[in-house]
Every structure is written in structure tokens, then in C-alpha cells.
Amino acid sequence: MSLLNKLLSFIENIFIYHILRLWGLSILYILRFFSYKSESTKKYLDDNTLNDIPKKKGIFHPQNKEHIIRLIKVARSNHATIRVVGSGHSVWEAIYAQNDNCIHIILGGDFKKIHSIDISSNGNFALVNVGAGCHLGRDPNDKESSFENSFNFQVDQKGYALPILGGMSHQTIAGFLQTSSSGGSLKHGIADVLEEIEIINGKGETVILNKKTNEDKFNASVVSMGLFGIITRVTFNLPKKYSVEGTEINKEFKDSLLVNDKGHYQKLHDALKNNEYFHMNWFPQKYVQRTSQWNGKLVSPDLPKKPYKHLLKEKFMNVLAALALRISNLTDILIGGNFAQRIIGLVLRTFVRIRNPVHFRDLWFKVLPNDDQADVDRLMKTSYTEIWFPLEKIDEVMNTLERLFRRKPSYAGTFAIELYGAKNSPYWMSPSYKRDVFRVNPYWWGRNLGDPYEFFEEFWKVLLPIDGARLHWGKYLPKPGEIYGEHIFGIYYLRHCYPKLNNWLDIREEMDPDQIFVTYYWRRVFDIRKNI
Numbered sequence: 001m002s003l004l005n006k007l008l009s010f011i012e013n014i015f016i017y018h019i020l021r022l023w024g025l026s027i028l029y030i031l032r033f034f035s036y037k038s039e040s041t042k043k044y045l046d047d048n049t050l051n052d053i054p055k056k057k058g059i060f061h062p063q064n065k066e067h068i069i070r071l072i073k074v075a076r077s078n079h080a081t082i083r084v085v086g087s088g089h090s091v092w093e094a095i096y097a098q099n100d101n102c103i104h105i106i107l108g109g110d111f112k113k114i115h116s117i118d119i120s121s122n123g124n125f126a127l128v129n130v131g132a133g134c135h136l137g138r139d140p141n142d143k144e145s146s147f148e149n150s151f152n153f154q155v156d157q158k159g160y161a162l163p164i165l166g167g168m169s170h171q172t173i174a175g176f177l178q179t180s181s182s183g184g185s186l187k188h189g190i191a192d193v194l195e196e197i198e199i200i201n202g203k204g205e206t207v208i209l210n211k212k213t214n215e216d217k218f219n220a221s222v223v224s225m226g227l228f229g230i231i232t233r234v235t236f237n238l239p240k241k242y243s244v245e246g247t248e249i250n251k252e253f254k255d256s257l258l259v260n261d262k263g264h265y266q267k268l269h270d271a272l273k274n275n276e277y278f279h280m281n282w283f284p285q286k287y288v289q290r291t292s293q294w295n296g297k298l299v300s301p302d303l304p305k306k307p308y309k310h311l312l313k314e315k316f317m318n319v320l321a322a323l324a325l326r327i328s329n330l331t332d333i334l335i336g337g338n339f340a341q342r343i344i345g346l347v348l349r350t351f352v353r354i355r356n357p358v359h360f361r362d363l364w365f366k367v368l369p370n371d372d373q374a375d376v377d378r379l380m381k382t383s384y385t386e387i388w389f390p391l392e393k394i395d396e397v398m399n400t401l402e403r404l405f406r407r408k409p410s411y412a413g414t415f416a417i418e419l420y421g422a423k424n425s426p427y428w429m430s431p432s433y434k435r436d437v438f439r440v441n442p443y444w445w446g447r448n449l450g451d452p453y454e455f456f457e458e459f460w461k462v463l464l465p466i467d468g469a470r471l472h473w474g475k476y477l478p479k480p481g482e483i484y485g486e487h488i489f490g491i492y493y494l495r496h497c498y499p500k501l502n503n504w505l506d507i508r509e510e511m512d513p514d515q516i517f518v519t520y521y522w523r524r525v526f527d528i529r530k531n532i
């Protein structure tokens with residue numbers, strides 16, 4: 001065989017091996033997906049003592065506290081795991097039990113309702129007591145969820161508002177709190193308005209935790225990933241409603257806030273600091289190099305409205321976007337190299353077009369969760385890993401990412417990376433505990449061929465060694481035991497990141513001595529040893 005032939009067959013082998021491997025990984029990924037079970041174990045579904053509690057698709061829907069206490073009692077006496085599903089937007093393992101002895105619940109009845117709204121004497125605030133299973137906005141996956149019974153709509157009708165929301169508002173109140181979800185703002189956080197939570201712990205006791213009178217336990221429990229108990233009620237002290245006025249604009253990288261001055265990303269830093277609400281999608285692919293920037297500020301709700309319109313508001317546009325992502329993903333896999341980057345550039349640039357800025361002004365709950373208008377639960381379903389850094393690490397983070405994409409352009413992926421911030425939080429396990437943060441949120445389109453872990457790994461490898469990095473609890477986490485820089489992801493690393501972790505684990509044990517809320521996934525992350 002000539003040298004040329006040998007070379008060609010070598011290249012062919014690598015090429016075929018690479019594609020087979022990706023197909024293999026995709027099949028494994030799909031199989032893993034189908035192996036996920038959300039049903040409770042059959043013996044509990046058939047249990048006579050539980051048969052008055054409504055069930056749907058193998059999940060209990062307790063309507064009141066007595067139902068929950070009974071479910072906890074049964075779980076406790078059978079050494080079963082009991083987990084609450086919010087709107088199911090976190091990674092599967094963060095929510096469900098991974099064993100065959102489990103009870104899964106979705107809060108129903110009273111837990112989806114607002115119980116009281118007490119307006120302060122000057123009318124400036126409203127103390128709102130609400131069931132923890134109430135959705136913030138409308139959840140398209142829940143047939144009973146509507147715009148009218150959403151938390152946001154109801155409090156807005158009374159003239160009050162939450163100061164912040166995430167990029168979409170399908171979440172339940174407890175689900176949002178438990179993973180420390182946050183909107184893009186250094187000025188507003190959910191902790192500004194959260195007053196009290198009611199939680200039923202692993203002993204079946206109702207515990208009411210107030211921000212002032214039970215400061216430590218409250219700050220430990222708000223972000224606890226379902227590991228402390230079942231949150232049943234929440235009380236907010238809400239300010240008056242407002243509108244958000246802002247602009248969405250796409251820019252070439254060279255004209256964007258990401259341009260640095262000798263390695264300093266001052267413009268990005270200032271945008272995070274000075275805008276009341278800000279987030280940006282960065283398309284770092286070699287031949288895309290564009291950004292889509294969204295910023296807003298709080299204004300009077302009486303000003304005339306100019307509704308926000310998402311590029312993916314129409315179904316047709318979601319289909320086109322999905323097609324573009326499919327083409328980009330296949331091109332990356334089948335062709336690879338610079339030619340693939342050129343095609344990806346061509347395809348994605350048609351979506352991130354340079355056009356006139358779009359201005360909007362509308363009520364807070366219609367504008368802040370701007371991705372509510374896109375089909376984020378189906379065609380545009382996306383997986384994420386999200387890393388939060390102290391704000392002052394912005395230069396190091398951005399330089400690291402730019403170096404990564406220069407070294408290997410395909411690591412830029414075929415979608416976007418969201419860059420935004422979050423206000424410092426008093427909650428012990430919040431990734432923004434005691435510091436304002438800059439967040440990096442790489443997107444992996446849910447229908448891509450390949451394994452999101454492999455994609456996210458590249459980010460973890462370069463970003464987790466940066467001091468102060470912490471991960472979003474509801475998104476992809478590295479596997480415990482994996483090494484990143486000088487750290488092994490797991491309990492030692494987390495202790496280093498979260499100064500109150502030991503105290504948090506002590507309170508966890510006190511709240512749930514029989515470990516009925518502990519799953520295999522969280523046991524490994526926090527090294528929670530089984531009771532002997």
C-alpha cells in the first residue's frame with residue numbers, strides 16, 4: 001500500500017470511528033433518557049392507605065398538608081426516597097430518585113394557590129402567602145397551569161410584582177428557590193422579597209422559617225435541592241408593580257461589549273453593573289462572532305406599552321431555528337474542521353442578523369422571562385451547565401474562554417453561550433452567596449447528536465480551576481471524582497467553594513435523619529453516607 005493510501009485509510013478510520021462514537025454516545029444518551037422513570041414504585045401507588053391521594057402517571061398529587069405528612073410517614077417506614085417535582089426543568093437526576101423504592105410527588109390543590117395578600121398601610125407593599133407548587137408563569141407542560149392562575153399574573157392584578165424572574169417563568173416557586181435560580185441582574189434578587197418558608201421535614205414536622213427570627217435555618221433551607229424536606233408555603237413581601245423598558249440588539253463581536261482592552265472586559269463589566277436587567281447571548285463560533293444583547297430598566301407601569309417580541313415567537317421560526325441547529329450539529333460531526341465552521345457561520349448568521357435595535361416597554365412578567373415566547377420545552381429544548389464567578393474574575397473567565405475557542409474552534413459549539421449576572425445572596429448554598437456574580441451558561445441543543453457531558457467537560461476543564469467558580473444546582477454538574485485543575489469535583493471541592501457547607505449538612509441531617517430525601521445523585525455530590 002502506498003504511503004498516500006495508508007494515510008487516506010488512517011484518516012478514514014479516524015473519521016468513521018469518530019462518527020460511530022458520536023452515534024454510539026447519542027444512542028446511549030437516548031437510552032439513558034428512556035431509562036429515566038418518573039413513576040413512584042408500584043407498591044405505593046397500590047397502597048390502600050394512600051389511595052385517596054390523587055395520582056397522575058405514577059406521581060402523587062397531594063392536595064393538603066395531611067396528604068404530605070402521610071406520604072412522608074409511608075416513605076419513612078419503608079426506607080423509601082421521596083422527591084418533589086416542580087415543573088421538571090432541572091436536570092433529571094437533580095429531581096427524581098434513582099432507585100426502585102421511591103415516591104414522587106407534584107404539589108396540587110392548596111399548594112398551587114395564593115392564600116392571602118395583605119397590603120401594607122401605605123399601600124407600598126403586599127405580604128403574599130402562596131402555595132410552593134404555584135407556577136410563576138404559565139407552564140405549558142402542565143394542563144392545569146394557565147396564565148390566570150399563575151403567581152405573576154395574580155399579584156400583578158393586585159398591583160404588585162416580584163423584583164426579578166429568570167429567562168423563562170414556567171418554574172414552580174419552590175423549584176425556582178431550591179436550585180437558587182436567578183434572573184440577570186446585580187441590582188435585584190429574589191432574596192430581597194422572600195420573608196418566610198414553610199417546610200415539612202423528614203420527620204413529618206411542619207417547620208416555619210422566617211428570615212429574621214430563624215436566620216440561619218432559613219438561609220440554609222431556601223436553597224437545598226429538595227434535601228431538607230417539602231416546601232409547602234412561601235411568603236413574599238412584594239413591592240409595587242412596574243414595567244421594564246429596554247432594548248435588544250445584535251452586534252458584530254468587534255462592535256460588542258465583549259471587546260476587551262488589553263485583556264480587560266470593562267465594557268461587559270460596566271454593562272452588568274449599570275443595567276438593572278441584562279443578559280447576552282454570545283455566538284463565539286469562528287465565522288459567526290456576534291452577540292445578542294438584552295438590557296432593561298424599571299419604569300412606571302402607566303407608561304404606554306410596546307410589547308416585546310421574541311425572534312422565536314412564531315412556531316415557524318422555532319422550526320427554522322431547530323433546522324439551523326440540526327444542520328450545524330451534523331456539519332460539525334460529519335465534516336468538521338474549518339469548512340464546517342464556515343457552514344455553521346453561514347447558517348447561524350442568518351438567525352443572529354444585524355438589524356435595528358428592538359425597543360420594548362411592558363409589564364415586568366411579560367418582559368423579564370423573554371424566552372417564555374420561544375418553544376423552550378420542545379423544539380428549542382436545551383441543556384445547560386452554568387458556572388458563576390465573583391464579578392472581579394470577569395477578565396480571567398473571558399480570556400480563558402477566548403483562548404479555548406482560538407485553540408479549538410469547535411468547542412464554541414453550534415449554539416450560544418449566555419453571559420449574565422446575579423446579585424449576591426444570603427442563602428448558604430447559592431452560587432452567589434455573599435458575592436455579586438458573572439455567569440457563563442453554555443447551551444447544548446437538546447436534539448444534538450452527541451453527549452452534552454462531553455461538550456460541557458471542555459468548559460469545566462478550563463473554568464472550574466478559576467478560584468471562586470460555583471455551579472448552578474439545577475443544570476449539568478460534573479461527575480464526582482472528576483479532576484479539574486487542582487480540584488477533584490466532590491465534597492472537598494464544594495467545601496472549598498461553600499464556606500457554610502458543613503453547617504448546611506448538619507441542618508440537613510437534623511431535618512431528615514432517615515435520609516428519605518437523599519437520592520443517589522445528591523448522595524454522591526455531597527458525600528452523604530448511608531445510615532448504618
Ligand SMILES: Cc1cc2nc3c(=O)[nH]c(=O)nc-3n(C[C@H](O)[C@H](O)[C@H](O)COP(=O)(O)OP(=O)(O)OC[C@H]3O[C@@H](n4cnc5c(N)ncnc54)[C@H](O)[C@@H]3O)c2cc1C
Nearest residue numbers: 086087088089090166167172174175178181182226231474
Ligand atoms: C429553558 C430553561 C430556562 C431557564 N432559565 C433559567 C434562568 O434564567 N436562571 C436560572 O437561574 N435558571 C434557569 N433555569 C433553570 C431552572 O430555573 C431550574 O432548573 C429550576 O430549579 C426549575 O424549577 P422547577 O419548578 O422546574 O423545579 P424542578 O426542576 O422540578 O426541581 C428543582 C429542585 O427543587 C426540588 N423541589 C421542587 N419543588 C420542591 C418543593 N416543593 N419542596 C422541596 N423541593 C422541591 C426538586 O426536587 C429539585 O431538586 C432554566 C431552565 C430551563 C430548562
